Amino acid sequence: MTTTESSPPVIEARGLTKSFGDVQALSDLSLSVNAGQVVGLLGPNGAGKTTAIKMMTTLTTLDEGSAAVSGFDVTTRPNEVRQLIGLAGQSAAVDEKLTARENLELFGRLYKIPRHERRRRVEDLIEQFDMAEFADRPAGTYSGGERRRLDVVAALIANPLALFLDEPTTGLDPRSRADLWDAISMLAAQGTAIVLTTQYLEEADRLADDILIIDHGKVVASGTPETLKRQLNRDVLEVRVATEDDVATVLSVIGEIDGVAADVAGRRVGIPVGDGASRSLELLRAIQDGGVAITDFQLRRPTLDDVFLVLTGSLAVDTEEGAA
Amino acid sequence: MTMTTTTTRDSLPDLIIDPSPGLRLRRAIQDTGSVLWRDVIRTTRQPEMLAFAVVMGVFFLVLFNYVFGGSIGAGAGVDYLTFLVPGVFVITALQGAQQTSLGLAADLAEGVTDRFRSLPMSQLAVITGRTIADAMRNVAGLILVALLALLMGYRFASFGGAVAAIALATAVGYGFSWLGAAIAAKIRQPDMVGMLSMFWLFPLMLASTAFSPAETMPGWLQPFVKHQPISVASDAVRALAGGAPAGNDIMLTAAWIAVLLIVFGPLSMRLYRKID
Known part of the structure; x- marks a missing residue:
């Protein structure tokens, strides 16, 4: 050949x-x-x-x-x-x-x-x-x-x-x-x-x-x-908070900023952030100003789930329970 | 006209395009040999499968002879064991046909069938190889049953008669193997296949002359009992084992085997090909 x-x-x-x-x-x-x-x-x-x-x-x-x-x-x-x-x-x-x-x-x-x-x-x-x-x-x-x-x-x-x-x-x-x-x-x-x-x-x-x-x-x-x-590679800022109410507050805060689709699993909110670090700082500050105690956060590379979230607007794999 | 074209590939089997019917047949036989090789290895790795193949025959031989022998035997006109052993041969061979069904269903449930279907092989060979392997196991099972019968006091008319009886029982089992293959290819779930096999196996087995003469059964049932394949085969095997003339029964048995092969051979192939 x-x-x-x-x-x-x-x-x-x-x-x-x-x-x-x-x-x-x-x-x-x-x-x-x-x-x-x-x-x-x-x-x-x-x-x-x-x-x-x-x-x-x-x-x-x-x-x-x-x-x-x-x-x-x-x-x-x-x-x-x-x-x-x-x-x-x-x-x-x-x-x-x-x-x-x-x-x-x-x-x-x-x-x-x-x-x-x-x-x-x-x-x-x-x-x-x-x-x-x-x-x-x-x-x-x-x-x-x-x-x-x-x-x-x-x-x-x-x-x-x-x-x-x-x-x-x-x-x-x-x-x-x-x-x-x-x-x-x-x-x-x-x-x-x-x-x-x-x-x-x-x-x-x-x-x-x-x-x-x-x-x-x-x-x-x-x-x-x-x-x-x-096209797809967006970093995701993952924020963990203490209560369900905090999750709601986080969603409303980031929703006010630019209405990005966030992915919620339990008390963890994944927020697609186009340009990584500086954008993350801005969001974290806004969340903190909203009166939410952030228990943990990390910036991570996209998973297939994130790609799907961006592409189809829905989660691809039902692995919520295993996601944490 | 078909013309075979081959293209040489780096150190690999030549690509064959439009094989001639002769070459196709040769390759189908080669494939059957390969599948048979595989099924024989599997059989030797699962001695319990041989045990299953024999256990039914052993049960019927021992139970019917010692438990029912007195009552059923009275109508047989001969020593009941002499009547019973050939019938048990046929039933043992039928058991082997059920194993074809179960074995093929297990293959179909496993991923290995997808592999076979993606290979440049005769798909018929998957079934042919298995039925031949099951027939070989049947021969082994029948020899074991024959040895047990000898221990119980049964005597063949001659060595040739014993060989002929085992050969004919095996041939009957082979015919029914294709019925088993068709059921497996249609249903494909091992446990369902096992259940369904009972539906044809038990009526044919019990409403037959394998264990008792037709004359002992109700009149309305007798026409079925006398002509159904298990009875005809039992009578033929009985004649061969006992050294009696059996021309007609052997012809009828051969006809039944032919019917099974003609109906269920193409049918099981069609069902196997339909797997999507």
Whole structure:
């Protein structure tokens, strides 16, 4: 596979649309991924990310739109598409009774990799992804990180042109996550076209060349991480107060200033502040002048929740109880 | 005319475009072998599954012989154990068919099915491989049941008769495996599949000549009992095991197996493909 400026995209989707019954799961999603590029689909649970992945990997039918890998249409040429892609789905799609080595052997056989080649490939991957320690235990005994690693590695067995990773690092510890990030970057550097879904802004930021932010099945923003950040990256001033009454006072004080939308969770108020420090000082002073005792405050970088608050005017993820 | 095009890729399997029917068949057989390999490994890692496959046969053999043997056996015209053992063979093989249903439903509930569906493989192989693995386990289960029967005093007419009886029972179980596969592909929830299997398994099993002769049952039930597949198969296996001529029953059994395969083979494939 040679990569030149004029190469057509490896993965191309146009107007992907899908509903399940009355629920519009995905509407009009388009993307294009060149060799060596990573496109991130960023959004909360239920946003339609998995549906998009399933449509592009021949697992689910398209209501409208089209998708193709290397020019092969997923609807009319699924058998060719399947030879070119690797998929690591959201549920760890490996056989729990088989060991990592056996799982890789099985998937290698099903990709029709010749025996000699297959053996070598399995051993290479086990070594490269540091799996030797658990490669001969049944996958059912693995930790979350080990299982996820096997799941992703299983998608690499046939060295796919196009790799689809559905929330590859969800539930991983920070160390495993960092390892997987390195691996994904390396695959992209080797020329693999990658579509990755994630709930983590940081992950999309770190890995993706292009990001599509999806909410309720619709693309609400897209662009390079830099573009999106210029558009979205607002620091948030988080203020904690002692009583519910104080929360109300804080909201009325900041509402008087410029009517910014604040995000309230318990006795914590998150206020988007465009230009960080000086703006924060101004607000803190105003709050204090309003007679509120501030118990704690911090200036933090935006989370996915903040991005969604700005983009859609509503919170993306219902994690109020876990937010404190 | 289809023409196979292949493109060599860096150290990878060649990209195959428009495979010829011959190549497609060869690859489907190869895939079935791969899935079978996987299912056999799974079976050896779960010896309790073999135990489940045998336990029903053992229960029926022991309970019916010692508990009901006196009353039911009177109508059979022969020693009841001689009557019972071939019927238990068929029931044991049916149990294996239920395992196809449960095993496939468990696969469908796990993420591994998504993986299979994203691979360049014959999707038929997912079911074919499993039914063959279940048939192999059935053979092992039937040999165990046969050994128990021998211990209880049962005698086959000949070694060849024993082999033929086990082979035919396995074939009947294989036919029903496809019914099990269709149920699994339609329902997909392991516990629901387990419940539903009872609905076809128990009536067919009890209203049959597997445990007692049709003549002992009410007249209105007899036409069903005499012609339904479990009865026909039990009679055929009984004749093979006992060294009696069984031409007609074997033909009828083969016909039933063919019907099961023709109806439920394509049906389970269609249902499997419909998974979205």
